[in-house]
Amino acid sequence: MNPDLSTIKRRLSGSGLFMTVGPICTKISIKFPSIRDEFMHIYKGYSFSEQPEITDYYLDVYAKSFYRRYVRPQVALNTLTRNNFVPLPESMGLLSVEMGMNWQVAFGCKTHVLFHAGVVERDGIGVVIPAISGSGKSTLSAGLAYDGWRFLSDEFGMLDVDTGLLYPYPRPVSLKNESIAVMKDWVGDPEPFSREYEGTPKGTICYLRPPVPSLENMHKPVRPRVVIHPVFNPNAKPSITPLTKTMAFFRLVRSSANYGDIGEAAFHALTKVAEETISCEITYSSLEEAIALVNQFIDENIS
Amino acid sequence: MIETAVFKVMDTACFLWHHMDDAHIIYDVRSGHSQALNDFAYEIFEILADKPCSLAGLTVELEKILEQPLGDELKSQVKKTIIDFDKMGLIEPKNPEHRE
Amino acid sequence: MLKLTVKDWNSVFFAAHMLKLRGRLASDARENGLWEQLPHKAQQILTNARIIAEARQRKVMWEVNRLRRALFGFEDKVILVKGGAYIARGLRAAKGRISVDIDILVAKKNLDIVENHLLLSGYASQVLNSYDQQYYREWAHELPPLVHPDRMVEVDVHHNILQVTNRLCPNINLMIEAAVPLEDNIYVLSDVDILLHSIVHLFVDGTIKASLRNLLEQHDLISEFSQQADFWTQFMDRAEELGFGRPVFYCLRYCAHFLNTDIPSEVMTRAKKAAPGFLTLKIMDMMIFRTMVPYGTGGSKVTDYLATNGLYIRSHWLRMPPALLAKHLTRKFFRRFLKS
Numbered sequence: 001m002n003p004d005l006s007t008i009k010r011r012l013s014g015s016g017l018f019m020t021v022g023p024i025c026t027k028i029s030i031k032f033p034s035i036r037d038e039f040m041h042i043y044k045g046y047s048f049s050e051q052p053e054i055t056d057y058y059l060d061v062y063a064k065s066f067y068r069r070y071v072r073p074q075v076a077l078n079t080l081t082r083n084n085f086v087p088l089p090e091s092m093g094l095l096s097v098e099m100g101m102n103w104q105v106a107f108g109c110k111t112h113v114l115f116h117a118g119v120v121e122r123d124g125i126g127v128v129i130p131a132i133s134g135s136g137k138s139t140l141s142a143g144l145a146y147d148g149w150r151f152l153s154d155e156f157g158m159l160d161v162d163t164g165l166l167y168p169y170p171r172p173v174s175l176k177n178e179s180i181a182v183m184k185d186w187v188g189d190p191e192p193f194s195r196e197y198e199g200t201p202k203g204t205i206c207y208l209r210p211p212v213p214s215l216e217n218m219h220k221p222v223r224p225r226v227v228i229h230p231v232f233n234p235n236a237k238p239s240i241t242p243l244t245k246t247m248a249f250f251r252l253v254r255s256s257a258n259y260g261d262i263g264e265a266a267f268h269a270l271t272k273v274a275e276e277t278i279s280c281e282i283t284y285s286s287l288e289e290a291i292a293l294v295n296q297f298i299d300e301n302i303s
Numbered sequence: 304m305i306e307t308a309v310f311k312v313m314d315t316a317c318f319l320w321h322h323m324d325d326a327h328i329i330y331d332v333r334s335g336h337s338q339a340l341n342d343f344a345y346e347i348f349e350i351l352a353d354k355p356c357s358l359a360g361l362t363v364e365l366e367k368i369l370e371q372p373l374g375d376e377l378k379s380q381v382k383k384t385i386i387d388f389d390k391m392g393l394i395e396p397k398n399p400e401h402r403e
Numbered sequence: 404m405l406k407l408t409v410k411d412w413n414s415v416f417f418a419a420h421m422l423k424l425r426g427r428l429a430s431d432a433r434e435n436g437l438w439e440q441l442p443h444k445a446q447q448i449l450t451n452a453r454i455i456a457e458a459r460q461r462k463v464m465w466e467v468n469r470l471r472r473a474l475f476g477f478e479d480k481v482i483l484v485k486g487g488a489y490i491a492r493g494l495r496a497a498k499g500r501i502s503v504d505i506d507i508l509v510a511k512k513n514l515d516i517v518e519n520h521l522l523l524s525g526y527a528s529q530v531l532n533s534y535d536q537q538y539y540r541e542w543a544h545e546l547p548p549l550v551h552p553d554r555m556v557e558v559d560v561h562h563n564i565l566q567v568t569n570r571l572c573p574n575i576n577l578m579i580e581a582a583v584p585l586e587d588n589i590y591v592l593s594d595v596d597i598l599l600h601s602i603v604h605l606f607v608d609g610t611i612k613a614s615l616r617n618l619l620e621q622h623d624l625i626s627e628f629s630q631q632a633d634f635w636t637q638f639m640d641r642a643e644e645l646g647f648g649r650p651v652f653y654c655l656r657y658c659a660h661f662l663n664t665d666i667p668s669e670v671m672t673r674a675k676k677a678a679p680g681f682l683t684l685k686i687m688d689m690m691i692f693r694t695m696v697p698y699g700t701g702g703s704k705v706t707d708y709l710a711t712n713g714l715y716i717r718s719h720w721l722r723m724p725p726a727l728l729a730k731h732l733t734r735k736f737f738r739r740f741l742k743s
Contacts, residue, residue, distance in 0.1 A: 056451075334465040
C-alpha cells in the first residue's frame with residue numbers, strides 16, 4: 001500500500017523514502033522543493049514505502065552549502081558508491097536524480113546481465129532494442145509502449161542469468177531533442193511528460209512516464225524472443241537486415257555494461273539468447289515506419 | 304621471435320566453446336574475454352592445443368590438412384593469427400631458447 | 404545473521420560498504436551454510452558484492468598472467484606481493500577481497516630490466532610529471548605506476564617493502580631469497596614474510612582508514628599459517644631478524660583484542676619484549692580503538708577524524724626523515740595551490 005502524497009513529500013524532504021522499481025530498491029531524499037515536485041510528478045504511480053526495506057542504493061540530492069541552497073542553487077548528489085558528481089544547477093534538477101540512479105545501477109547491478117537497451121513485450125514475446133545513442137532506441141521503445149505494448153525498460157535491459165528471463169525496470173524514458181515533439185504528438189496527452197530541460201550536455205531532455213499497465217506489471221518477467229537494432233536515417237528507405245547468430249551475440253556483448261564482470265554465467269546466458277532469439281537491424285525514417293517494421297519482422301518470423 | 308618460438312596452449316580447461324553456425328565463440332575463464340574464431344583460426348588453435356608448434360611446424364600441419372602447399376597470403380594469415388592469439392593470451396611461447 | 408531486522412541489514416551493509424568488507428560478508432555467508440535462509444533481497448546485494456569481488460580478482464589474476472608473458476625471458480624472481488599473492492595462493496585472506504592493483508617486488512638491480520620488459524610490452528608510465536618521476540626514483544621504494552592501456556590495471560614495481568628512508572626498512576634480500584616459486588618466474592614471499600609484510604603495511608606505512616579490514620587480513624593469515632607446527636617460532640625469529648618486533652607486537656595485540664585471534668601465550672610474552680613505553684601504548688590504543696569503528700556510527704566524528712589523520716601523520720612521519728617530509732609536502736602544496 002503506497003503512503004499518501006503528504007507522507008511521500010515529508011519523507012522525501014526528510015529522512016528518505018524507499019522506492020522499488022523492478023528488482024531494485026533505492027532510498028531517496030531530495031532537499032529542493034522544485035526537484036521534489038518534479039520527481040513526484042514523473043514517478044506518480046510508482047511503488048513507495050516509508051517502512052524500511054533492504055536497500056540497494058542511496059540517493060541524496062542536496063545543496064553543497066547554505067550559499068548554494070539559496071543564492072545560486074546547485075544540486076549535489078550523494079550516493080554510497082560515489083559522491084563527486086559534477087553539481088548541476090537547480091533548474092536541471094531531475095537530471096541529477098536520474099543520473100544518480102543510472103550510475104548506481106550501471107556499476108552496482110551484477111545479478112542481472114545489463115543491456116543498454118529498451119525492452120518491450122507483446123503477446124509474451126520479449127523484444128530487446130539495444131542501441132548506440134542517437135539510433136532512436138528510446139523513441140522506439142516509448143512509441144511501442146504507447147501503442148499497446150508492455151514497456152519493461154528504456155535504459156537498462158535486465159536479463160536474469162539463471163532463468164534467462166528479462167526483468168522489468170520501468171524507469172521514466174529519457175527523450176532527447178527532436179524525439180520530444182515526436183513523442184508528445186504520439187502520446188497526445190501532456191500529463192505523463194516532465195518539463196523540458198534545455199541546455200544539458202545532450203541537448204534538450206524530457207522524461208516520459210511509462211503507461212500505467214507497464215508499472216503495474218513491473219515484477220513480471222518475459223522471455224526474450226527478438227532483438228532489434230534500430231538505425232535512424234531520415235533519407236533511407238525502410239529495410240530489415242537479419243543478423244547471424246554470431247553477430248547477434250557480439251552485439252549483445254557490446255551493449256552490455258557488466259558482461260565482463262559476471263563472466264562465465266553471462267557467456268552462457270548470452271549465447272543462449274543469441275541461439276533462441278531472432279535478430280535484425282532495421283533502418284527507418286519515422287516512428288510509424290519503425291513500428292511497422294518491428295511488427296512485420298515479428299509476424300513474419302514468429303508463429 | 305615469432306619466427307623461431309614454439310607456441311603452446313596453456314590449459315584447454317580454461318576455454319569454453321560455443322559453436323555457432325558461422326563461427327566458434329571462445330570464452331577464456333581467466334580473462335573473462337570472448338572472441339570469435341572462423342574455421343581457419345579454429346583449426347590453427349586445435350593444432351596448437353594438440354601439441355606445441357612453431358610457425359614452420361604449423362604450416363606443415365596445415366598443408367597436410369589442406370593437402371596442398373600454403374600460398375603466401377595464407378602463410379601471412381597464419382602468422383597474423385599466431386600474433387593475435389598471443390596478444391589475446393590464448394597461446395604463449397614455450398621455453399626461451401637459452402633455457403631448456 | 405539470521406536474526407537481523409531490515410534496519411540491521413541496512414546498517415550492516417552500510418558499515419561493510421564503508422570498510423570495503425561487503426565481498427567478504429558475501430563469501431562468509433555462503434560458506435557458513437546460512438545462504439539459503441537469508442532474505443532474498445540480502446542475497447541479491449551480497450551476490451552483487453561477490454561478483455564484483457570475483458571480477459576484480461579475475462582482472463588481477465589476468466594481469467599477473469599478462470605480466471608473466473611480458474616478462475618472458477627475464478630470468479630472475481618476480482615476486483607477487485599483497486592482494487595479488489593472496490589471490491594467487493588462494494589464501495583465506497583473499498576471500499571477497501576487492502583488489503584493484505598489482506604489486507610486485509624485484510631485486511633493485513633488476514628494476515631497469517623489468518621496467519624495460521614492461522614498456523616493450525605496451526605498458527606505460529602513469530607519472531609523466533618530471534618532479535614526481537624524480538621523487539619516485541630518488542625516494543620511493545617503487546617505480547612510478549605502470550598501466551597497460553588495454554587493461555587499465557595499475558602495476559606497481561617495488562624494490563623494497565618500505566621506503567629506503569624508513570627507519571624500519573628491512574634487508575630486503577633476505578625476503579627475496581626466501582621467496583617460493585608459483586609459475587615460471589613468478590614467485591610469492593614465504594608464509595612468514597607474507598604476514599610480516601601485511602603487518603608492516605598496517606602499522607608503519609600508509610593510511611589506517613580501513614584498518615578493521617587490514618586487521619582481518621592479518622587474522623586470516625595467522626589463522627591459516629599457524630596450522631603448520633613450527634609457524635610461530637619461525638615467525639617470531641623472522642620478525643626479530645628483520646627488525647619488525649614493534650609492529651608485530653601491535654598486530655598481535657589488536658588481533659587478539661578485536662578478532663579474538665588464537666595466539667599462544669608464550670608468543671604474546673615474546674612479542675611484548677618489543678612493546679613501547681606505557682604512554683605511547685596508551686596513545687596508540689586510543690587511536691586504534693577509534694579507527695576500528697566505522698564512520699558515522701556513534702562517537703564523535705571529530706575525534707574519529709583526528710585519530711585517522713593522526714595515525715596517517717604518524718606513519719608518514721615514519722616513512723621519511725622530517726626535513727624531507729616538509730620539503731615534499733611543501734612542493735605538493737604549492738603545486739596544488741597553483742592549479743586552483
